[in-house]
Amino acid sequence: xxxxxxxxxxxxxxxxxxxxxxxxxxxxxxxxxxxxxxxxxxxxxxxxxxxxxxxxxxxxxxxxxxxxxxxxxxxxxxxxxxxxxxxxxxxxx
Amino acid sequence: xxxxxxxxxxxxxxxxxxxxxxxxxxxxxxxxxxxxxxxxxxxxxxxxxxxxxxxxxxxxxxxxxxxxxxxxxxxxxxxxxxxxxxxxxxxxxxxxxxxxxxxxxxxxxxxxxxxxxxxxxxxxxxxxxxxxxxxxx
Numbered sequence: 733x734x735x736x737x738x739x740x741x742x743x744x745x746x747x748x749x750x751x752x753x754x755x756x757x758x759x760x761x762x763x764x765x766x767x768x769x770x771x772x773x774x775x776x777x778x779x780x781x782x783x784x785x786x787x788x789x790x791x792x793x794x795x796x797x798x799x800x801x802x803x804x805x806x807x808x809x810x811x812x813x814x815x816x817x818x819x820x821x822x823x824x825x
Numbered sequence: 826x827x828x829x830x831x832x833x834x835x836x837x838x839x840x841x842x843x844x845x846x847x848x849x850x851x852x853x854x855x856x857x858x859x860x861x862x863x864x865x866x867x868x869x870x871x872x873x874x875x876x877x878x879x880x881x882x883x884x885x886x887x888x889x890x891x892x893x894x895x896x897x898x899x900x901x902x903x904x905x906x907x908x909x910x911x912x913x914x915x916x917x918x919x920x921x922x923x924x925x926x927x928x929x930x931x932x933x934x935x936x937x938x939x940x941x942x943x944x945x946x947x948x949x950x951x952x953x954x955x956x957x958x959x960x961x962x
Contacts, residue, residue, distance in 0.1 A: 742891065743891050743894075743900065743901065744926060744927065747926065778950070778951055779925055779951075782921070790922055819884040820884065821883055821884045822851070822853075822881070822882040823881045823882065823918075823922045824851075824879070824919040825849065825875075825879035825880065825916055825918045825919065
C-alpha cells in the first residue's frame with residue numbers, strides 16, 4: 733500500500749505548489765516524498781535543493797513534530813497520515 | 826522594482842539594529858504588494874562568537890512570524906538585517922540563504938550608528954541579487 737503523508741509548506745513557497753499550504757503526496761521515505769513533490773512541481777527544485785543536490789539550509793524537515801535528523805534522516809519511513817512540515821528559517825551575514 | 830516603506834518602519838529597523846550592534850540585528854518585513862506595513866524584530870539566534878557577521882532566525886520564530894502576518898492580514902515579504910562596520914551589499918552567504926520573492930533590506934551600521942539602508946531581491950535563477958529602490962512614503 734502506498735504511504736500518503738500530508739506535506740505542509742511555508743507560505744512563501746506556496747507560489748511553487750499551486751498556492752497550497754498543504755497537500756498529500758506519495759512517499760514511503762522522505763527522499764521518495766521529495767522526489768514525488770518535485771515530479772509534481774519541478775519549478776520548486778532550485779529553491780529546495782542547492783547545486784550539489786543538498787537540501788537548502790533554510791529548510792528543516794519535521795515528521796509529526798520531530799526533526800528528521802532525530803529520526804532516520806532522509807530515509808525516515810513515512811506512513812499514511814504522517815504530517816511532514818518543511819519549515820523555513822532565515823539566515824545571512 | 827521597488828519597496829515602499831515609511832520613516833516609522835525605518836526608525837523601527839534602526840532602533841533594533843543599533844541595539845544589536847556590534848552584532849547583526851535582524852527581523853521580518855510584513856506587508857503586501859511591495860509595501861512594508863509592519864516589522865517583527867527578532868533575537869539573533871546564532872552562537873555568540875558568530876553574531877558579529879551572521880544572523881539566524883529560527884524555524885520557531887519564522888513560524889510565529891508567519892502566523893502573526895496571517896493574523897494581521899499580511900504576508901511575510903522580506904527580512905531585514907544589519908552589516909556592522911561593513912558595506913551593505915549581500916554576501917555569498919546571504920545569497921545561499923536567500924528565499925525567492927523576499928525583499929532583503931540590509932542596513933549598514935558603523936560604530937553603532939545606522940548609515941543607510943539598501944534593499945535587494947534574489948533573481949529567479951538564484952545566481953545573483955538585484956537591488957531594488959527603497960521608496961520612502
